[in-house]
Amino acid sequence: MGRCVKFLFSTFAITIAILAIGIGYLKVDDVFREQFFARFLNMLSNPNDVAMMDLRCNQLLKHSNVKGHILEIGSGTGINLPCLHNNTNIESYTGIEPNVHTHPYFYKLVEQYDDISYNIRLSNDSAADMKEIPSDSIDTVIMTFVLCSIPDPIPDKVLREVHRILKPGGKFLFFEHTLAHPEKNPLIYQFQRTIEPVWEIIGNGCRFKPITNYFDAMKSLYSKVEYKSIVLPLPMFFVKDGVRGQLIK
Numbered sequence: 001m002g003r004c005v006k007f008l009f010s011t012f013a014i015t016i017a018i019l020a021i022g023i024g025y026l027k028v029d030d031v032f033r034e035q036f037f038a039r040f041l042n043m044l045s046n047p048n049d050v051a052m053m054d055l056r057c058n059q060l061l062k063h064s065n066v067k068g069h070i071l072e073i074g075s076g077t078g079i080n081l082p083c084l085h086n087n088t089n090i091e092s093y094t095g096i097e098p099n100v101h102t103h104p105y106f107y108k109l110v111e112q113y114d115d116i117s118y119n120i121r122l123s124n125d126s127a128a129d130m131k132e133i134p135s136d137s138i139d140t141v142i143m144t145f146v147l148c149s150i151p152d153p154i155p156d157k158v159l160r161e162v163h164r165i166l167k168p169g170g171k172f173l174f175f176e177h178t179l180a181h182p183e184k185n186p187l188i189y190q191f192q193r194t195i196e197p198v199w200e201i202i203g204n205g206c207r208f209k210p211i212t213n214y215f216d217a218m219k220s221l222y223s224k225v226e227y228k229s230i231v232l233p234l235p236m237f238f239v240k241d242g243v244r245g246q247l248i249k
């Protein structure tokens, strides 16, 4: 019995030590963290996840909603492509993705579709400064699970930059996960706050934030700002609070 407890304790201690070293390494080595995150994101992005793909394809990125020259912020490994590949309303697609380690996964997914009728391009610029994109040139901007990864105060710049590149009347469609409400959901809120230091390292900068504040701040710039709270169909119980909506220029 004593030996068994000792063995279990040593195994536990070694596992914790390995995890701590791994997380420490991720924190200090930017390239390693971005490579790790690209792989991790690819693992999490499952085109066969029915509930999540329903949110992406049927609720946010319906063909009738996504048209013309489109631009995706934080295109990642291309998990929104299953919603876009056969959309004949699209004239061109530009993905803005600074983590270049995600690009090979994205292009691999593109190769799986033989019905893409428009030009696809990826840029590794930040969405806060899309210098290659002319003003008033984009019909639809899309963004899913991105603002959590962009440190303050840059999200404000991103939303202003999106306004610059959109054509008048153009749409900015998004969903994001948010910080749980501290009074309505105190346990989840506390849990998010507790794990945030580690979550931020594993998620390449992702933090739990009151995301709707960024959209509220755009009410004087965009002609329409609308969003609603949603429950995200994600397996992790602490990433269920979400928001889906649109800004119209």
Ligand SMILES: C[S@@+](CC[C@H](N)C(=O)[O-])C[C@H]1O[C@@H](n2cnc3c(N)ncnc32)[C@H](O)[C@@H]1O
Pocket (backbone or CB within 6 Å): 041, 045, 073, 074, 075, 076, 077, 079, 096, 097, 098, 099, 102, 125, 126, 127, 128, 143, 144, 145, 146, 149, 150, 206
């Ligand atoms: C959590 S991932 C989401 C990927 C994908 N959109 C999805 O729905 O799964 C966030 C992505 O935003 C990207 N990102 C971070 N900062 C960015 C910025 N300043 N401009 C554009 N994309 C950014 C990250 O590299 C990452 O690929």
